[in-house]
Amino acid sequence: MKLYENTQAPNARRVRMFLAEKGIELESIQVDIIKGENLQADFLSKNPRGLLPVLELEDGTCIDETMAICRYFEDIQPENPLFGHDAKSKALIESKNRQIEFDGLLPLADILRNSAPNFANRAIAGRENVQAISELIPRGKSSFLEFLNRLEQLLTQNEYIAGEYFSVADITAFCVIDFASWVKIEIPATHCNTITWYNKVVTRASALA
Amino acid sequence: MKLYENTQAPNARRVRMFLAEKGIELESIQVDIIKGENLQADFLSKNPRGLLPVLELEDGTCIDETMAICRYFEDIQPENPLFGHDAKSKALIESKNRQIEFDGLLPLADILRNSAPNFANRAIAGRENVQAISELIPRGKSSFLEFLNRLEQLLTQNEYIAGEYFSVADITAFCVIDFASWVKIEIPATHCNTITWYNKVVTRASALA
Numbered sequence: 062m063k064l065y066e067n068t069q070a071p072n073a074r075r076v077r078m079f080l081a082e083k084g085i086e087l088e089s090i091q092v093d094i095i096k097g098e099n100l101q102a103d104f105l106s107k108n109p110r111g112l113l114p115v116l117e118l119e120d121g122t123c124i125d126e127t128m129a130i131c132r133y134f135e136d137i138q139p140e141n142p143l144f145g146h147d148a149k150s151k152a153l154i155e156s157k158n159r160q161i162e163f164d165g166l167l168p169l170a171d172i173l174r175n176s177a178p179n180f181a182n183r184a185i186a187g188r189e190n191v192q193a194i195s196e197l198i199p200r201g202k203s204s205f206l207e208f209l210n211r212l213e214q215l216l217t218q219n220e221y222i223a224g225e226y227f228s229v230a231d232i233t234a235f236c237v238i239d240f241a242s243w244v245k246i247e248i249p250a251t252h253c254n255t256i257t258w259y260n261k262v263v264t265r266a267s268a269l270a
Numbered sequence: 271m272k273l274y275e276n277t278q279a280p281n282a283r284r285v286r287m288f289l290a291e292k293g294i295e296l297e298s299i300q301v302d303i304i305k306g307e308n309l310q311a312d313f314l315s316k317n318p319r320g321l322l323p324v325l326e327l328e329d330g331t332c333i334d335e336t337m338a339i340c341r342y343f344e345d346i347q348p349e350n351p352l353f354g355h356d357a358k359s360k361a362l363i364e365s366k367n368r369q370i371e372f373d374g375l376l377p378l379a380d381i382l383r384n385s386a387p388n389f390a391n392r393a394i395a396g397r398e399n400v401q402a403i404s405e406l407i408p409r410g411k412s413s414f415l416e417f418l419n420r421l422e423q424l425l426t427q428n429e430y431i432a433g434e435y436f437s438v439a440d441i442t443a444f445c446v447i448d449f450a451s452w453v454k455i456e457i458p459a460t461h462c463n464t465i466t467w468y469n470k471v472v473t474r475a476s477a478l479a
Contacts (some may be wrong), residue, residue, distance in 0.1 A: 082449075091409055109420060109423075110369065110373070110420070116361075118358070122358065122362075124361045124362065124365055124367055125369075126364065126365040126368045126369065127363035128364060128368065129361045129362070129365035129368065130361065132360060132361055132364050133357050133358070133360070133361035136356075136357035136361075137357050143475055147345075148342050148345035148346050149327070149331065149342070150337045151341060151342070152325075152333045152339065152342035152345075153331075153333065153338070155335065155336035155337060155338035155341050156333055156334055156335040159338065160319065160333045160334075160335065161335065164319070185409075185413065188413075188416070191409065191412075193408065194403060194405045194409065195405065196403045196405070197406075199418055200394075200400065200403065201399075204394065204397075207397070211318060211319070213320070
């Protein structure tokens with residue numbers, strides 16, 4: 062198996078962190094997003110959407126989408142489950158993970174893609190000739206700050222994002238918080254529960270993946 | 271168990287169609303999105319994000335996010351699997367389902383929320399005081415048309431969205447195609463494979479759910 066990814070990209074980091082938690086090692090092939098290698102024919106033959114990461118199985122099947130790749134490894138190596146252990150915990154982890162993607166990751170991507178010179182004319186990941194919309198920058202910031210407030214509220218009740226166990230939702234949230242530093246947003250100093258949670262997750266070996 | 275939902279909303283329809291495929295009946299509670307009932311305290315106590323659908327379990331636990339709710343039922347009633355039957359089919363279905371959400375559903379929501387008078391000042395679902403950004407309308411249309419092209423390409427290879435079996439990805443795609451009619455976009459007449467697929471799915475009893 063091979064993982065097409067990029068050491069900088071937050072979604073690729075989510076997969077690497079997941080694999081590290083599972084103790085799985087894979088051949089990694091770097092694809093340079095800034096140079097647009099993800100939009101060239103070689104990579105598009107693996108994923109016509111031009112998005113990283115992509116997992117190529119031994120039989121040549123290519124699986125894109127971070128969560129699909131992580132689920133594949135959860136299925137083939139179920140020890141140390143990161144997607145939950147019963148119907149209720151699985152549903153809650155899926156719910157929280159999606160909340161972080163929609164409310165945290167997408168607004169950050171909007172801020173970055175519609176402001177960074179590196180992505181001029183590439184305001185949607187995986188596509189060419191999409192002009193930036195500058196109004197998405199303040200909208201993204203407002204959405205992300207609301208997400209941070211909700212995260213703080215959630216972590217007043219839970220030790221980890223989806224309850225008492227570390228899960229894939231913590232991986233997503235942790236990578237999203239680090240990604241926020243790209244657009245110069247940090248956890249507000251008043252968000253004590255989020256800071257405590259972050260300081261706990263950052264000590265895991267997988268945080269270096 | 272109770273399902274908080276809305277007969278008009280595409281995500282609620284995805285859950286109803288999933289339940290119909292599984293032969294599960296649930297108590298349904300309607301929440302009027304146009305009137306903003308989803309932004310009132312009663313509903314926000316079930317889901318602080320203000321989004322439908324929400325499943326309330328017997329113990330009072332509330333699960334939001336369409337896919338989390340569907341997965342819950344897949345877990346408690348695994349017969350007739352709609353999320354796949356092995357690691358590879360599960361990963362491919364998850365991948366395709368997410369592609370349809372990100373590339374199909376989100377652009378449509380952008381078009382609708384940034385143009386419809388019913389959602390003035392509510393340009394992001396579940397939130398108040400978010401102004402429309404009119405440039406998102408042509409961007410959303412361009413993204414959605416690209417999605418339709420990719421869907422047609424996919425259906426030249428596969429009978430169903432993720433392979434030879436009907437899955438939750440077909441439910442998502444079918445509800446997205448019907449949702450597109452809200453913003454007056456139809457399957458192009460040249461997309462023969464998509465039309466054949468649609469005409470097959472629309473005859474399933476669950477399409478009426």
